[in-house]
Amino acid sequence: MDLKIASVHKSFANFPALVDVDLDIKSGELVALLGPSGSGKTTLLRVLAGLEFPDYGAILFGGENMAIKPVRERGVGFVFQHYALFKHMTVLDNIGFGLSVRPRADRPGKTQIRKRAQELLDLVQLGELGSRFPHQLSGGQKQRVALARALAIDPRVLLLDEPFGALDAKVRKDLRRWLRELHLKTGTTMVFVTHDQEEALELADRVVIMNRGRIEQIGTTDEVYDHPATPFVFDFLGTPNVFAAHVDGRKVTIDGDPSPIETHSIHPAGAVDVYVRPAELQVVVSEKLGLGATVTDVQRAGPVVRMLATLDDGRRVELELPHASPDAGSYAPKQRIRVRPRQFSVFPRGGVPRIATPSAAHAAESGERSRA
Amino acid sequence: MTEKRIDHSLLDPPKLPFEPLLERNAVITEQPWVRWLLIGSALLFLLGFLFLPLVAVFTEALRQGVGVFWESLKDEDALAAIRLTLITAGIAVPLNVVFGVAAAWAIAKYEFRGKAFLVTLIDLPFSVSPVVAGLIYVLIFGAQGWAGPWLADRDLQIIFAVPGIVLATVFVTFPFVARELIPLMQAQGSEHEEAALSLGATGWQAFWRVTVPNIKWGLLYGVLLCNARAMGEFGAVSVVSGHIRGETNTMPLHVEILYNEYNFAAAFAVASLLAGLALVTLALKTYLEHRHADALAASHRH
Numbered sequence: 001m002d003l004k005i006a007s008v009h010k011s012f013a014n015f016p017a018l019v020d021v022d023l024d025i026k027s028g029e030l031v032a033l034l035g036p037s038g039s040g041k042t043t044l045l046r047v048l049a050g051l052e053f054p055d056y057g058a059i060l061f062g063g064e065n066m067a068i069k070p071v072r073e074r075g076v077g078f079v080f081q082h083y084a085l086f087k088h089m090t091v092l093d094n095i096g097f098g099l100s101v102r103p104r105a106d107r108p109g110k111t112q113i114r115k116r117a118q119e120l121l122d123l124v125q126l127g128e129l130g131s132r133f134p135h136q137l138s139g140g141q142k143q144r145v146a147l148a149r150a151l152a153i154d155p156r157v158l159l160l161d162e163p164f165g166a167l168d169a170k171v172r173k174d175l176r177r178w179l180r181e182l183h184l185k186t187g188t189t190m191v192f193v194t195h196d197q198e199e200a201l202e203l204a205d206r207v208v209i210m211n212r213g214r215i216e217q218i219g220t221t222d223e224v225y226d227h228p229a230t231p232f233v234f235d236f237l238g239t240p241n242v243f244a245a246h247v248d249g250r251k252v253t254i255d256g257d258p259s260p261i262e263t264h265s266i267h268p269a270g271a272v273d274v275y276v277r278p279a280e281l282q283v284v285v286s287e288k289l290g291l292g293a294t295v296t297d298v299q300r301a302g303p304v305v306r307m308l309a310t311l312d313d314g315r316r317v318e319l320e321l322p323h324a325s326p327d328a329g330s331y332a333p334k335q336r337i338r339v340r341p342r343q344f345s346v347f348p349r350g351g352v353p354r355i356a357t358p359s360a361a362h363a364a365e366s367g368e369r370s371r372a
Numbered sequence: 373m374t375e376k377r378i379d380h381s382l383l384d385p386p387k388l389p390f391e392p393l394l395e396r397n398a399v400i401t402e403q404p405w406v407r408w409l410l411i412g413s414a415l416l417f418l419l420g421f422l423f424l425p426l427v428a429v430f431t432e433a434l435r436q437g438v439g440v441f442w443e444s445l446k447d448e449d450a451l452a453a454i455r456l457t458l459i460t461a462g463i464a465v466p467l468n469v470v471f472g473v474a475a476a477w478a479i480a481k482y483e484f485r486g487k488a489f490l491v492t493l494i495d496l497p498f499s500v501s502p503v504v505a506g507l508i509y510v511l512i513f514g515a516q517g518w519a520g521p522w523l524a525d526r527d528l529q530i531i532f533a534v535p536g537i538v539l540a541t542v543f544v545t546f547p548f549v550a551r552e553l554i555p556l557m558q559a560q561g562s563e564h565e566e567a568a569l570s571l572g573a574t575g576w577q578a579f580w581r582v583t584v585p586n587i588k589w590g591l592l593y594g595v596l597l598c599n600a601r602a603m604g605e606f607g608a609v610s611v612v613s614g615h616i617r618g619e620t621n622t623m624p625l626h627v628e629i630l631y632n633e634y635n636f637a638a639a640f641a642v643a644s645l646l647a648g649l650a651l652v653t654l655a656l657k658t659y660l661e662h663r664h665a666d667a668l669a670a671s672h673r674h
Contacts, residue, residue, distance in 0.1 A: 003403055049570060071566070077566065078570040084564050084566070087586075088585040101568070
């Protein structure tokens with residue numbers, strides 16, 4: 001079932017939760033809504049489900065307008081962050097609930113409901129736990145039961161609200177992989193909300209990045225990571241180092257760096273901000289390249305070494321080196337180094353596009369990603 | 373190379389004197405004599421003001437033997453009072469269950485203007501003297517009241533009749549169910565109902581199959597308190613009843629009449645029924661409190 005959301009607005013009191021949101025989701029796709037809290041991602045999911053109604057705009061499920069239909073007529077499976085299992089029912093009764101509340105005419109018999117519930121329980125690999133009550137399950141098991149319950153009604157689309165938010169890191173990772181497999185197996189269109197960028201990038205076919213009720217960018221993991229459309233997207237996908245720089249044709253000169261960096265793309269001339277990920281900032285040996293800095297802290301974090309340094313002008317930068325790299329162990333606080341970006345994104349200074357020619361301005365606005 | 377010196381004090385810490393620590397936790401516990409004084413005075417107070425009167429009710433009721441006790445209860449007027457009390461509670465309690473659930477639902481699940489005012493209003497019967505509650509109805513429905521002439525034209529009697537007693541009782545017992553349910557339903561939120569609706573349940577199905585099981589212990593607890601008060605209410609009912617024997621006398625009113633006639637055995641016999649009701653209520657309440665607390669805790673735990 002493909003979904004189309006067109007010009008959807010929603011505000012609470014005077015707070016605009018969704019502003020002119022357009023989104024197309026293809027049948028069978030697994031899409032992540034990613035953003036900080038208050039960005040409108042959960043509101044968008046609830047509007048899709050029919051748990052909230054948009055102030056205006058259209059929501060199409062395979063061409064049928066759903067914007068004013070209540071949740072029970074939409075045929076969506078909704079999985080809540082805190083599972084919302086019915087605590088007075090057994091696991092099997094929870095899963096069978098959706099079938100047992102159907103109108104008498106198309107309600108399956110009791111034994112059929114039990115059989116279907118057991119099938120779904122097997123699908124989520126909890127086959128033995130049918131007679132347990134929710135309080136006898138672990139968090140990860142509860143979330144799987146909640147998923148099975150949502151799948152029991154053969155939903156047209158499965159919506160998941162921070163499905164792994166309440167689980168610990170290890171369980172979350174396992175469930176993530178498992179959900180990906182489940183998606184491949186069932187082919188159901190799925191939309192999930194998360195504030196965890198790693199989760200979104202690892203799990204989804206496409207990621208929708210939201211900020212203050214608006215969609216900042218829609219794209220595959222590669223697209224949003226390699227070609228962030230806005231400084232916000234870059235910022236949200238990883239703490240960047242920001243340098244002031246000047247552009248002249250293919251040459252990007254970071255203020256304070258004696259030699260310009262040659263890029264493949266052309267940017268409109270003028271002042272820009274250069275965004276660099278910690279892993280893409282490198283230590284250079286030559287005195288004629290890069291910016292002088294003093295190491296302030298070196299910290300091992302699992303497979304990487306994180307290094308903080310202070311530039312000569314007083315600003316702090318962060319570098320990330322793979323622990324396996326030959327020089328990773330050779331840095332210590334107070335050491336003098338020179339740093340230079342290996343790869344970066346260029347955004348017009350202060351986020352305001354400078355107009356050179358319309359097409360060039362657009363190129364700058366969409367944040368051309370440059371390789372040195 | 374300097375010789376490594378081993379710090380023996382770390383390897384072998386000095387033996388602590390093996391003395392039993394003081395039995396009491398010094399920070400929060402008083403001296404024994406203070407403790408005994410406090411506990412003793414509390415027990416004496418309970419004995420004198422709660423337990424002895426209760427015992428007195430039953431001893432007075434049975435003072436002239438079980439025969440007289442039964443005779444007093446089988447008296448026609450006494451039976452009428454018991455019947456009226458049951459009827460009143462039988463109407464007031466279900467009404468308040470419906471009102472209470474509806475009010476708690478509205479307050480817990482929706483945001484609307486005037487919500488704080490509604491919550492205050494629900495508490496009004498707790499803060500108003502029952503006599504005033506009774507007078508309100510006399511002023512409205514009494515012969516000289518606002519609706520008096522209109523009712524008289526149609527030969528409808530509310531004051532000094534069963535409807536007035538029921539109204540006054542409903543008023544006085546109004547907060548019990550709502551008060552129990554509001555915090556419970558607020559704590560539970562609406563996620564379970566949303567889940568039920570998303571699975572295709574109608575609002576009615578969601579209410580009976582999800583909401584009611586979630587609130588049942590709190591609801592029973594509220595019903596119990598509501599019932600105890602409905603049967604025991606004196607002040608408000610006294611104002612609107614008119615004290616007509618065999619017709620508008622509830623049990624508490626009947627006790628008063630018998631007592632004023634110096635018919636102590638009969639008065640205490642009926643009073644012992646009310647006291648018995650109180651004891652049963654207390655036992656059930658303790659049990660329900662236990663279950664209700666579990667439900668509240670569970671909804672916090674998730």
